[in-house]
Amino acid sequence: MVENRPFTQFMAYLTLALGIVIVVFPVYLAIMASTFDAATIVNGNMPLTPGDQAGENYSRALFYGGKLAREPVSMMMMNSMIMALGIAFGKILISILSAYAVVYFKFPFRKTAFWVIFITLMLPVEVRIYPTYKIVADLGLLDTYTGLIMPLIASATGTLLFRQFFMTIPDELLEASKIDGAGAFRFFKDTLLPLSMTTIAALFVIQFIYGWNQYLWPLLITTKSSMQTIVIGIKKMITTTDALTEWQIAMTTAVLAMLPPVLVVVFMQRLFVKGLVETEK
């Protein structure tokens, strides 16, 4: 606290509380909506207290799906989970290795390599979506996990993050391990990797959520309903043309879709703080 007067403190808490209400209320509403039947939600008089349809809604959503879109949410979650984990781990692997190369190895066109990576920051998937689609289609990777994951792995942000971190590690550590007989791979495995754990955790959180929330790319390359991700599933449930939208199932699915990212943040945050407190460079 910069100042500790009761009034400023009160104002600070008030702002905080307002912010929380604004963020939390829609989420609360979604959770409540997932506990009523369709009729209660549609007639516009949904109470703000939990209803009695929770068990029915969740089991139906998870194992059966909507009336029209008949894909169980559990399957969609599995697809999303594979994609998000694949993207997160793939990105970490690729960017930690390329950052290692750029920082610790002297090779011709090292600077060029770095700048090429840097420039790709300006080309997110949405910009290069057609060529990327063409390549993935030609490789026969439509409707595969590889096709879902691979184009989203290449990451300049991750490489930059690791590069910045590696540059703060004192050179003497590298020299000490050289004298201790550790080659390039051992230095990476025994020293760099353990020291990077917090950076890896941070990147994992960001990239898992990025992967989980992907919409455009899975929409383009998945046609089979068995490959559908949960974000697309929700969208499909809401935009129905002929039938009534099953809001209770849509809301249930939305709540389920929120769970994994929340769990990742909650779980990784611990590791985060632990790392921040304990690591000394």
Added chain:
Amino acid sequence: MAGVTLDTVRKIYAGNVEAVKGVSLGIEDGSFCVLVGPSGCGKSTLLRMIAGLETISGGEVKIGERVVNQVEPADRDIAMVFQNYALYPHMTVYDNMAYGLKNRGTPKDEIEKRVKEAARILAIESFLARKPRQLSGGQRQRVAMGRAIVRKPQVFLFDEPLSNLDAKLRVQMRVEIKRLQRALGVTSIYVTHDQVEAMTLSDKLVVMSGGQIEQVGSPADVYRRPETRFVATFIGSPPMNILSGTVEGPGRVSVGGQSIAVTDMREGLTPGSAIEVGLRPEDVQAGGAAASSLSMDVDFVEELGATQLFHGKVAGSEFVVQASTGQLPADTRKLMLAVDPANVHLFDPQTTKRLGRV
């Protein structure tokens, strides 16, 4: 165990900057050699070339009988202690010390034996399970030394290992390093910019400046008979006073019209030619008349406890005299300095080389 031989070793950095300009030096097996010089004199570069952390641009480095120019640092059979210790922050003290041995495939029980032994010598047995950040500076320093000891190398390399410690601890660790080196008998090369460390630790003192060796010798030799004006002013604290004078004749020079006798003076110097006269602050006797003496105007006095430093001017040049406390009144304004002819150092004003007897 092995000695180290350097033969016209050069280091040229990109952009044709010559950091080390052809250094030749023989370091005997088991001796403690200290490289000392101001920052940027090439002493650290030289050490890093011996370690294999810098490529050698020219010349030859030999450890024992083996030329190591192209040998990887790990295969040179050396161990190095860094200024910032360079301990692996995520490993325990034990693992820090064991890491080098593990990489070499030393058997587990042998590693344990050696680490325990080193820990006992350095009195860090109780910290073996801790991480480096839980240790104080002095303890980290010990671990860094332990990491060097367990390897049982041919040569220890120290790169300003004490400069991150506070003054008191530095003195203590200095003594320990010396004792340890004596006990282990391993050839050691030690880089420092601190001339007290250099004097106290070395068997062989190497004074460097501008990428070249200025003088090699025992600390006492270097102190008593500095070969260049640079060495004269670098070794010794407070530094030697340099006055400009002229040659009067054999064994006599004059400083600002005051004639003084000199024991160690080259023969055949032309009378009337310019010469630089060096006098250590501790070598001149304040007060009392002598065969040769200088008069000094005192500006101010510095108290050092046991001694006092009188700052002032002799024949227009800055001059410092060290005297025991109480020997002279603190408000002294004028001093007569008795000069022992044996304590006068002469240097050529052009080449800055010593003009002593050949």
